[in-house]
Amino acid sequence: MSRTMYDIDPAGNVITTYTGTDSDKETLRSEKTKVPLAKAVFYAFLPAGFPHTVTDDYLPYQTYDSLQAFASSITSLLANRAVLEGLGVGDSSTSPTGALILKITGDTISRIATILFAHRMGQAxxxxxxFYRFLADILNDSAQFLDLLTPALPYFPKLGIIVSAGVLRSLCGVAANASKASLSAHFALTGNLAELNAKEASQETIVSLLGMLVGSLVVRLVEDKQVVWVLMMVLVxxxxxxxxxxxxxxxxxTLNRQRATIVFREWLEHNTILNPDHVAQRESILTSGRGNVSxxxxxxTGFxxxxxxxxxxxxxxxxxHRYDFETNTxxxxxxxxxxxFYMRLALKEGTTSALGAWFDAVNHAYHFDSALKDGLQSHYENEMPLGYVSDEQKDSLFSALRTAGWDLNTNALETRLPIRVRVGGDGKKGM
Structure with missing residues (x-):
């Protein structure tokens, strides 16, 4: 019996077509699908099986990320030229030892800053x-503007500028690398995180190369300091x-503090479940999740x-005025x-998810002004206070959130070391 078989990739594209009969393998014929050169080059920089192996926001993100990397490559060359001038490259009267000391001092303090920043902000x-992905580029651009000042400063102010710029770059490195790792994990759908990172490195390589070629022409043509500053501001x-x-x-x-608050407020106000697409349009990029509620x-208003x-x-x-109360969790x-107003949650030992507690906090904040009119003490001592949501209602809400595409298993609410309160015993584990 004659039939046709196909080799396909994860995206469903036909790689090879086979025709022949099952009984006579000598009649089997294969024909490879011809891929246009432009498409082959395009796919060389994208994860295998694109677009089915990544989320639908991967390509827009990478497009804008490549454009910003191109602009950053040019500004980096302008800033590096200023640093070299500040260190005395091309100036016979400048001591190489002095320039080396400047470099060593800046590197030493910046590495200490890396350790401290990673320790303090790593979990956030x-x-x-x-937020931290955007913050990283703000820090990097600030360091480049400081670099432009180095040629015009005497030795000790120059030392301060070099150290400050190095610290900013260190903070940028921690924030950029850690946040990009989280974003890559978000984009990878089929366990292809390593391959996705490898392809992103290829994208950055080609974009940086193009930026360096254009930047080399720019630094050769642009020498006037005022023009350099104007060009830097435009590119930044x-x-x-x-x-x-x-x-x-x-x-x-994932539901961090800001996204969880947006989702819960919408449900409290309109009994509507927002999906990740809706919340992405509403959330703020310029502020970290401090937990603002109202x-x-x-x-x-408060947090x-x-x-x-x-x-x-x-x-x-x-x-x-202070009030506190306790639940099972x-x-x-x-x-x-x-x-x-200010609210503080302390989770009990054994509480695996902070999401339920955060929902209660948002609910309390939502009904706060009405509860004040009744008196907070009497309001919370009431068996069914205003805005009361039963455990069954919360379970139904969380089930609907999972259906809408939210990942409720990842704890994105606690931005510091998670602390739990052990009730009873002597505080020792297992007692």
């Missing part, structure tokens, strides 16, 4: 990867605009954070004064 980068503007558009395209599926009327048992029971700022403290 993944939940807020879009393009760089930041493209980077902003890139992270704006990303539709994260009441339904907007009369009261919520996670902390320890001591934070709730011992913190008593002057002029604030967490302690919650509320402080309020003149239109402002």
């Amino acid at each position: 980068i993944e939940p807020e990867c879009k 503007g393009v760089h930041l605009a493209m980077n902003y558009r890139a992270v704006r395209c990303v539709k994260m599926r 009441s339904k009327s907007g009369e009261y 919520c954070d996670f902390g320890t048992y001591s934070d709730i029971m011992s913190w008593n700022p002057r002029g604030y 967490y302690f919650l403290g509320i402080w309020h004064r003149a239109g402002n």
Whole structure:
């Protein structure tokens, strides 16, 4: 019996066509599909099986990311030329030892800054990867503007500028590398994270090469200091605009503080479930997730954070009214004064997800002004307080969120070391 068989790639494209009969293998004929050169080159820089092996926001992000990298390559050459001038390259009166000391001092302090920043902010980068990806380029551009100042400064101010620029670049490196790792994990759908990173490295290589070629022409033609500054401002503007558009395209599926608050508020107000596409259009890129919350009327605004048992029971700022209460999974403290309030959650040991506690905090904030009119104490002592949501309703909400495409298994709410409160015992594990 004669039939036709095909070899296909993960995207469903036919690689080879086979024709013949099952009984006579000698009649089997194969024909490879011809791929146009332009398409072959295009796919050399994209993950195998594109677009089915990555999320739908991968290509827009990479397009804008390549454009911002091109602009950054040119500004880097302008900044590096200024640094070399500042170190005395081409000036016979400048001591090589002095230039070396400047370089060593800057590198030493910048590496210390890398360790400190990674220790302090490392856990916050993944939940807020879009913010830190954009912040990284702001830090890098700021360092390049400082570089432009080095030729005009005497030795010690120059040392301060070089050190400051090195610190900014170190912070940029930590924020950029960690946030890009989180974004790559988001884009990879079929366990192809390593291959996706390899292809991204190829993209960056070709874009940087083009940027260096254009930048080499620019640095040769542009010598006037004022023109350099104007050109830098234009290129940095393009760089930041493209980077902003890139992270704006990303539709994260994890619920960090900002996204969770947007989703929960929409459900409380309109009983509507937002999917990652909707929330990506609403969330702010320019602010990290501090946990800003507000009441339904907007009369009261404040923020919520996670902390320890001591934070709730011992913190008593002057002029604030305080209330705290306990559930099966967490302690919650509320402080309020003149239109402002502050909320602090302390999760109990054994609580695997902070999402339920965060929903309750957003719900409390949403009904805060109405609860104040009833009196907070009597409001929360009521068996069915205003805005009460049962466990069954919350389970139904979380089930709907999973159906809408949200990843509820990844904890993106706690941006510091997760602390849990052990109730009873002597504090030792297993007791």
